[in-house]
Every structure is written in C-alpha cells, then in structure tokens.
Amino acid sequence: MGSCLESQSKEQTQPESDRTGGGKSMEIKGSVIIITGAARGLGKAFAEALLDRGAKICVADIDSEQGQSTVAELQAKHGEDSVIFVSCNVTSDDDFKAVWDATVEKLGPVNVLINNAGIGNEQEWDKTVAVNLGGCMRGTLLALDRMGTNKGGSGGVVVNISSIVGVKANPFGPVYSATKHAIIGLVRSLGVSIFHLLTYTLFPVLYHQLLFSKALL
Ligand SMILES: NC(=O)C1=CN([C@@H]2O[C@H](COP(=O)(O)OP(=O)(O)OC[C@H]3O[C@@H](n4cnc5c(N)ncnc54)[C@H](O)[C@@H]3O)[C@@H](O)[C@H]2O)C=CC1
Numbered sequence: 001m002g003s004c005l006e007s008q009s010k011e012q013t014q015p016e017s018d019r020t021g022g023g024k025s026m027e028i029k030g031s032v033i034i035i036t037g038a039a040r041g042l043g044k045a046f047a048e049a050l051l052d053r054g055a056k057i058c059v060a061d062i063d064s065e066q067g068q069s070t071v072a073e074l075q076a077k078h079g080e081d082s083v084i085f086v087s088c089n090v091t092s093d094d095d096f097k098a099v100w101d102a103t104v105e106k107l108g109p110v111n112v113l114i115n116n117a118g119i120g121n122e123q124e125w126d127k128t129v130a131v132n133l134g135g136c137m138r139g140t141l142l143a144l145d146r147m148g149t150n151k152g153g154s155g156g157v158v159v160n161i162s163s164i165v166g167v168k169a170n171p172f173g174p175v176y177s178a179t180k181h182a183i184i185g186l187v188r189s190l191g192v193s194i195f196h197l198l199t200y201t202l203f204p205v206l207y208h209q210l211l212f213s214k215a216l217l
C-alpha cells in the first residue's frame with residue numbers, strides 16, 4: 001500500500017537516542033521557526049519566548065489584522081528582521097507552502113514548525129477536524145518534505161499542540177477532544193517510524209484567552 005510518508009524504510013531505523021532529525025543538536029538562537037495560529041494566545045506566547053531566546057519567527061495565521069498587529073508589536077521589541085507575518089489558513093496546502101517559501105526567503109531555512117492553530121467548534125465539527133488535525137498533518141508532512149534528511153534537507157523539529165483533553169475525556173467537547181487525541185496518535189506513530197525529523201507533542205492544560213473564557217461562562 002502506498003503511503004504519504006514515502007521513502008521510509010526499515011533500514012533507516014536508528015536507536016531512540018540518535019533521533020536528532022539531521023543528526024545535530026538544536027540551538028534556539030538563530031533558529032527559524034514557523035508558528036501557526038500565533039496572532040494571539042499560546043502561539044503568540046511561544047513567539048515571544050522564542051524571540052527572547054534569539055530565534056526568528058514567522059507568525060502564520062488566518063487572522064491578518066490581529067497577526068499584523070502582533071508582528072508590529074514584536075518587531076518593535078525584537079527588530080524588523082526577526083519576525084514576519086504571513087497570512088495562512090492551515091486547511092490549505094497552497095497557503096502552507098506559501099508560508100514556508102516566504103519564511104525561507106525572508107528569514108532563512110526553516111528549522112522548526114510549531115503546529116499550534118486550533119479551534120473548538122463542536123457544531124461545525126468538520127471544520128474543527130480540518131483545522132486541528134488537518135493542520136497538524138498538513139504541516140508535519142510538508143515539514144518532512146522540506147526538512148527531512150531523506151529529501152536532502154538538514155532535518156528539523158516539528159511540535160504539534162495537543163491538549164490535556166487529548167489524554168482525558170472531555171464531555172463538553174467530544175469533537176475537539178477527538179482531534180487532540182488524534183494528534184497524539186499521529187506524533188506517537190511518527191516517533192516510532194520516522195527518523196528524518198524530530199516530532200514532539202505538547203499538552204497545554206489551561207491558558208487564558210477570550211474564546212476559552214467564553215466557553216466556560
Ligand atoms: N488555551 C488553552 O488553555 C489551551 C490551548 N490548547 C491548544 O493550543 C492551541 C492554541 O490555543 P489558544 O492560543 O488558546 O487559541 P486562540 O483561540 O487564542 O488562538 C488560536 C489562533 O489560531 C488562529 N487560527 C484559527 N483557525 C486557523 C486556521 N484555519 N489557520 C490558521 N490560523 C488559525 C486564530 O486566528 C488564532 O490566532 C490550540 O491548538 C489549542 O487547541 C491546548 C490546551 C489548552
């Protein structure tokens with residue numbers, strides 16, 4: 001059966017301790033990092049923390065107004081050459097590729113992708129699946145294609161954002177919870193079969209933001 005994760009082979013397996021993607025240790029200073037959904041919330045907080053440590057950041061978000069305002073704020077502190085905004089809907093292959101190309105052109109070769117964009121819309125469940133799970137899959141597969149050592153890349157890191165409800169049941173949001181469970185399945189499976197990149201999952205618990213505050217009321 002064909003696989004979207006082409007050219008994996010059993011010969012390419014290596015010990016867990018050697019899973020370094022490109023075989024090098026990772027340094028944040030000078031790294032080029034794409035963060036989806038970084039116009040606000042957790043993604044913006046990741047951008048701030050990584051900029052403080054010397055990374056260059058592409059804020060990729062569907063909300064251009066908020067994204068541009070966030071980048072203007074971050075540029076005022078870290079300089080215009082350190083952070084850019086690129087409009088991106090993570091459900092679109094073309095958008096994701098354009099983000100990658102613009103980042104390489106303006107900041108240099110990409111080292112890290114953080115698939116952070118996420119929504120919690122139980123009524124429009126297919127949209128929630130497309131953004132939360134589809135965005136992580138699309139980004140991870142593109143990263144393998146662009147950074148994978150099997151494709152002539154230098155390796156790199158992909159971080160996919162799950163949630164506490166990716167490991168616990170969430171009766172108030174079963175669709176959201178299912179997407180976050182699936183992200184863990186994706187990364188765990190990649191972790192045992194792919195050594196061309198490092199893949200991680202983060203499990204945030206609660207981070208204040210407007211939408212979630214409203215969901216609790
Ligand atoms: N806030 C929290 O306590 C927790 C958040 N998470 C996860 O962390 C991630 C970020 O969450 P928050 O910062 O709280 O969310 P948020 O709602 O504050 O921000 C989400 C960002 O994603 C963007 N976005 C939405 N749809 C998009 C799309 N199709 N393409 C590109 N960008 C899109 C939005 O414009 C927004 O800037 C999500 O994946 C969420 O599921 C996980 C656990 C806890």
Ligand SMILES: CCCCCC(=O)/C=C/[C@H]1[C@H](O)CC(=O)[C@@H]1CCCCCCC(=O)O
Nearest residue numbers: 118119120122163165172173176205212215
């Ligand atoms: C309900 C427990 C949520 C656990 C923490 C979490 O993952 C929160 C994430 C929010 C993030 O800001 C983006 C969202 O939209 C998330 C909230 C989704 C809650 C689903 C509730 C479903 C509903 O009541 O419609």
